[in-house]
Amino acid sequence: MTAPRTLDVVVHALTPDGEGVLLVDLRPADAGTVLPPFDAGAHIDLHLGGLIRQYSLVGAADERDRYLVAVLRDPDGRGGSAAVHRLAVGDRLAISPPRNAFRPDPDADHSILIAGGIGVTPLVSMAETLHRRGDSFELHVYTRTPQSLPLQRHLDSRPWRDRVMLHFSAHGDGFRGRAQTVIPRPRPGRALYLCGPLGMIASATGCASALEWPRDSVRAEQFGRVRSVEAPGEAFTVVVASTGRELPVAPDETIAEALRRGGVETTLACEQGICGACLTPVLAGVPDHRDEVQSAAQREAGSLITVCCSRSLTPTLTLGI
Numbered sequence: 001m002t003a004p005r006t007l008d009v010v011v012h013a014l015t016p017d018g019e020g021v022l023l024v025d026l027r028p029a030d031a032g033t034v035l036p037p038f039d040a041g042a043h044i045d046l047h048l049g050g051l052i053r054q055y056s057l058v059g060a061a062d063e064r065d066r067y068l069v070a071v072l073r074d075p076d077g078r079g080g081s082a083a084v085h086r087l088a089v090g091d092r093l094a095i096s097p098p099r100n101a102f103r104p105d106p107d108a109d110h111s112i113l114i115a116g117g118i119g120v121t122p123l124v125s126m127a128e129t130l131h132r133r134g135d136s137f138e139l140h141v142y143t144r145t146p147q148s149l150p151l152q153r154h155l156d157s158r159p160w161r162d163r164v165m166l167h168f169s170a171h172g173d174g175f176r177g178r179a180q181t182v183i184p185r186p187r188p189g190r191a192l193y194l195c196g197p198l199g200m201i202a203s204a205t206g207c208a209s210a211l212e213w214p215r216d217s218v219r220a221e222q223f224g225r226v227r228s229v230e231a232p233g234e235a236f237t238v239v240v241a242s243t244g245r246e247l248p249v250a251p252d253e254t255i256a257e258a259l260r261r262g263g264v265e266t267t268l269a270c271e272q273g274i275c276g277a278c279l280t281p282v283l284a285g286v287p288d289h290r291d292e293v294q295s296a297a298q299r300e301a302g303s304l305i306t307v308c309c310s311r312s313l314t315p316t317l318t319l320g321i
């Protein structure tokens with residue numbers, strides 16, 4: 001694995017847009033250069049001092065002169081959102097090129113986008129793309145109150161504003177306990193995209209599964225630590241294919257930690273199985289996938305593993321590094 005290159009950007013504008021939400025407009029540090037293209041649902045890493053944090057791109061996928069991210073200040077967070085809220089216009093920072101594990105299905109004829117709170121961010125760029133393609137979609141946003149709705153002004157400015165349905169739990173229209181009334185039955189060509197907190201995603205995916213939605217028609221991105229990341233497992237051995245070196249992975253350590261202990265550099269960002277930065281080729285063995293990045297088909301193929309959190313179902317796992 002090689003470390004991804006970073007891009008230098010400047011904070012061009014900071015716009016509050018919702019309770020505790022800051023819309024950050026990042027432009028290339030070198031005037032005249034353009035930013036790499038991205039697909040709807042993509043995210044970037046922001047390098048914030050010693051922290052690296054992932055944020056979904058909010059803007060239109062064909063914008064090459066700026067990236068927009070929206071960051072909710074989380075007083076109980078790990079410091080990333082507080083660092084973003086301390087940024088000032090003119091600050092320079094490094095970002096990663098966009099990565100994407102949450103793309104819209106190009107073959108869907110109707111997409112249902114359901115967001116909880118700040119989970120609206122990747123779905124905004126998805127809605128933008130679906131609108132530009134002329135595809136049918138609806139975007140449902142669940143928050144506690146109208147005041148806690150993130151990106152109200154941004155949403156109001158979009159030409160697809162009439163596809164947005166707002167739901168406020170304080171007005172008796174929350175998601176909790178009502179997943180069955182919100183998620184329709186599956187049908188060919190219908191796709192479901194979910195982004196929100198862990199509890200909401202668990203309830204929505206449980207409901208979709210009970211309604212027999214095909215697994216590949218449901219894509220979900222969640223906040224918060226992935227439970228399985230913290231669950232220890234059996235010890236196993238990873239083999240570094242380029243050198244033949246064998247490294248034991250203890251029950252309570254990750255593959256990335258074992259590799260680092262053996263002097264093998266890995267690329268890490270979220271360390272929670274949600275960003276895809278550490279995806280590594282698997283040449284032999286069967287991964288025990290514990291990430292939220294890969295689709296069901298990708299997991300089944302077993303050709304990539306997130307070394308920050310996933311483990312092995314076989315005593316040995318050979319990595320293509």
Ligand code: FES
Binds near residue numbers: 267271276306
């Ligand atoms: S570092 Fe983000 S998925 Fe592994």
